[in-house]
Amino acid sequence: MIGILFVVFAGICVTLGEYELSDYASHPCMRECGDGAPTMTCVYNFTVEYYYVLTKACFDCPYNITDCYRPNCVAADGVGRGIITTNRKLPGPAIQVCQNDMVVVNVDNKLAGSEGTTIHWHGVFQKGYQHHDGVSMVTQCPITAHSKFQYRFKAGNRGTHFWHGHAGVHRSDGLFGALIIREPPSRDPSSHLYDHDLPEHTMIVHDWLVKLTINRFAGHHHAGYENKPASMLINGRGAFREFPTSDTNETIYTPYSVFIVRKDQKYRFRVISNGILNCPIQVSVDHHDITMIATDGVPHQPIVVSSFNIWAGERYDFILDADKAVDNYWIRSRGMGDCTVKSAKQLAILRYENATETEPSGSKDYESGRRGGKLLNPWNTNGTPDLTPVSWLNTTPADPLHMKQVPDKKFYVTMDFNQIDNGVFHRKEFYPFAAVNLDKRLYMPQLNDITHRQPPSPPLSQYDDIPKDMFCGPHNTRNCSQEFCECIHIIKVDLDDTVEMVIIDEGVTYNSNHPMHLHGHHFRVVAIEKVNVSTSLEEIKQMDADGLIQRNLETPIAKDTVTVPDGGYTIIRFHADNPGFWLLHCHIEFHVSVGMALIVQVGELNQMPRPPKHFPRCGNWEYTGEAEEEKPRCPVSGAGLNEGSLWLLAVWSMVVVGCNRYSTLTSLELES
Numbered sequence: 135m136i137g138i139l140f141v142v143f144a145g146i147c148v149t150l151g152e153y154e155l156s157d158y159a160s161h162p163c164m165r166e167c168g169d170g171a172p173t174m175t176c177v178y179n180f181t182v183e184y185y186y187v188l189t190k191a192c193f194d195c196p197y198n199i200t201d202c203y204r205p206n207c208v209a210a211d212g213v214g215r216g217i218i219t220t221n222r223k224l225p226g227p228a229i230q231v232c233q234n235d236m237v238v239v240n241v242d243n244k245l246a247g248s249e250g251t252t253i254h255w256h257g258v259f260q261k262g263y264q265h266h267d268g269v270s271m272v273t274q275c276p277i278t279a280h281s282k283f284q285y286r287f288k289a290g291n292r293g294t295h296f297w298h299g300h301a302g303v304h305r306s307d308g309l310f311g312a313l314i315i316r317e318p319p320s321r322d323p324s325s326h327l328y329d330h331d332l333p334e335h336t337m338i339v340h341d342w343l344v345k346l347t348i349n350r351f352a353g354h355h356h357a358g359y360e361n362k363p364a365s366m367l368i369n370g371r372g373a374f375r376e377f378p379t380s381d382t383n384e385t386i387y388t389p390y391s392v393f394i395v396r397k398d399q400k401y402r403f404r405v406i407s408n409g410i411l412n413c414p415i416q417v418s419v420d421h422h423d424i425t426m427i428a429t430d431g432v433p434h435q436p437i438v439v440s441s442f443n444i445w446a447g448e449r450y451d452f453i454l455d456a457d458k459a460v461d462n463y464w465i466r467s468r469g470m471g472d473c474t475v476k477s478a479k480q481l482a483i484l485r486y487e488n489a490t491e492t493e494p495s496g497s498k499d500y501e502s503g504r505r506g507g508k509l510l511n512p513w514n515t516n517g518t519p520d521l522t523p524v525s526w527l528n529t530t531p532a533d534p535l536h537m538k539q540v541p542d543k544k545f546y547v548t549m550d551f552n553q554i555d556n557g558v559f560h561r562k563e564f565y566p567f568a569a570v571n572l573d574k575r576l577y578m579p580q581l582n583d584i585t586h587r588q589p590p591s592p593p594l595s596q597y598d599d600i601p602k603d604m605f606c607g608p609h610n611t612r613n614c615s616q617e618f619c620e621c622i623h624i625i626k627v628d629l630d631d632t633v634e635m636v637i638i639d640e641g642v643t644y645n646s647n648h649p650m651h652l653h654g655h656h657f658r659v660v661a662i663e664k665v666n667v668s669t670s671l672e673e674i675k676q677m678d679a680d681g682l683i684q685r686n687l688e689t690p691i692a693k694d695t696v697t698v699p700d701g702g703y704t705i706i707r708f709h710a711d712n713p714g715f716w717l718l719h720c721h722i723e724f725h726v727s728v729g730m731a732l733i734v735q736v737g738e739l740n741q742m743p744r745p746p747k748h749f750p751r752c753g754n755w756e757y758t759g760e761a762e763e764e765k766p767r768c769p770v771s772g773a774g775l776n777e778g779s780l781w782l783l784a785v786w787s788m789v790v791v792g793c794n795r796y797s798t799l800t801s802l803e804l805e806s
Contacts, residue, residue, distance in 0.1 A: 249301075
């Protein structure tokens with residue numbers, strides 16, 4: 135029956151016809167992880183659908199603030215807009231498991247627009263489960279509308295990760311959630327520094343648009359409309375839209391997220407950026423310094439800071455010492471880059487137990503998030519005593535390197551916004567780049583002057599179905615700086631290679647940043663430097679040849695997402711020990727959507743894992759005539775019968791003879 139509520143475990147589960155919309159707030163896999171404890175199989179059912187902010191499920195939210203916490207109510211920042219939700223939650227249900235648990239997620243695509251979708255498990259290497267990486271048209275076909283797909287993978291590498299849509303721009307509209315893989319405290323080098331690691335202290339921050347992202351995408355790329363965010367969310371909540379009241383003449387807002395701590399206890403917080411556009415975010419807690427202990431799931435030597443910057447796709451873990459007076463304190467996220475245009479920001483509340491349930495004192499304005507003191511991960515500037523780049527972080531002894539001193543393969547990868555007639559957004563014969571107004575020209579974000587196009591079939595499962603002339607790579611002989619190049623951009627390495635990539639942001643067009651994410655591996659960040667306002671491939675190569683680039687090969691931190699400074703470079707190294715096809719791409723949604731990506735092929739085709747049984751297939755199709763009518767299929771004589779059942783065998787033989795005779799007659803009739 136529609137609307138019947140019932141409780142499962144202590145979390146809320148709502149039944150709507152065939153829907154099962156659990157929030158999994160008390161999933162049995164959410165537990166303490168102990169040495170030698172048995173692993174579990176952790177099953178989740180995800181229903182993906184279009185939804186809306188402040189639906190009828192919200193009743194009188196925010197005028198009655200308790201209504202904002204009703205099941206299925208998504209209050210967000212109060213701006214009514216279409217969204218995409220999983221189980222009618224924003225963010226979607228958190229997956230919190232122990233290392234080596236088996237994660238099973240049944241995804242039911244109920245998107246009313248009938249588009250396909252996939253879910254990527256960001257930060258999980260998927261070693262042995264490559265077909266479950268969730269990248270549309272690279273590791274799988276999209277999950278078509280009205281169909282289901284089961285992801286099944288081992289939670290093999292511990293840490294703070296997240297899941298999100300990886301088809302179209304779905305994650306920008308709400309298709310995302312936390313994925314935390316804990317390990318026993320005995321294996322965590324920082325466990326002695328904190329008292330609590332609680333599921334409710336996971337925090338997802340990101341910029342937020344006031345309408346469906348595809349509207350902004352089409353308007354920006356085809357018509358030159360701006361794409362700058364005005365708002366942000368923390369765990370799907372925040373204040374932005376004003377709600378006036380007629381009786382008290384006050385302005386009220388949708389509620390902030392609240393994080394509870396107890397005085398004189400130390401807590402591990404896990405922060406995830408689902409950033410959408412070019413908006414690095416500065417995160418801080420009023421009146422508290424914090425101790426950074428891990429990034430992208432990998433521990434590093436602790437470092438005390440006042441704030442840190444986080445880019446799209448990155449994760450940072452910190453320890454908060456609740457040693458201040460019992461009170462409420464602002465947690466601040468301040469958007470930079472494109473977010474400065476409209477001063478996009480958001481707040482959450484750090485509330486000590488026994489504090490009054492009121493808002494903290496202190497200004498809520500944008501500038502109050504510009505925290506002084508020591509900063510981790512600075513934006514477009516080199517390191518100083520108060521600015522610590524991630525390349526200065528040191529790995530812990532518990533994190534073995536497994537990295538050669540001299541790489542087996544080395545690639546230079548350049549990026550910039552290029553002035554080019556691309557045929558999609560600038561048609562040479564009608565509205566070429568040079569002919570339109572300056573504010574409507576679209577500079578293409580590319581890697582090595584190439585726009586990556588997704589294959590028509592996933593190479594991991596259907597490589598032979600892809601026309602070979604669609605591929606390109608370092609061997610490409612076209613002058614892509616002069617003519618538009620679009621292809622399946624492949625870099626191939628051998629299995630077990632140590633691979634170095636010198637990623638260069640030439641920085642000629644804009645003062646921007648590109649957080650680069652590699653699937654299937656983590657990499658060592660061995661160097662980061664901003665060289666100048668702009669640079670070039672030739673300049674960086676010459677610096678490298680002259681020995682002017684210093685690499686940390688002794689204690690480099692491991693990550694899977696890292697920014698590249700504008701007018702500079704970031705150098706990464708990774709051990710290619712995971713055979714498959716792995717996407718390397720900018721995690722800014724609009725950039726990857728127009729082809730700022732490439733595929734790293736690790737190993738030969740015969741070293742790739744075979745797809746699971748009955749794995750979905752897709753690809754190009756054209757009419758070549760009608761299929762011939764198939765002959766009726768007859769059973770194999772005696773198949774499956776016990777030798778002692780002679781009378782059954784006799785009857786079965788008569789059935790087979792009759793079937794074969796009918797099949798022969800049918801064939802003769804067709805021939806005549």
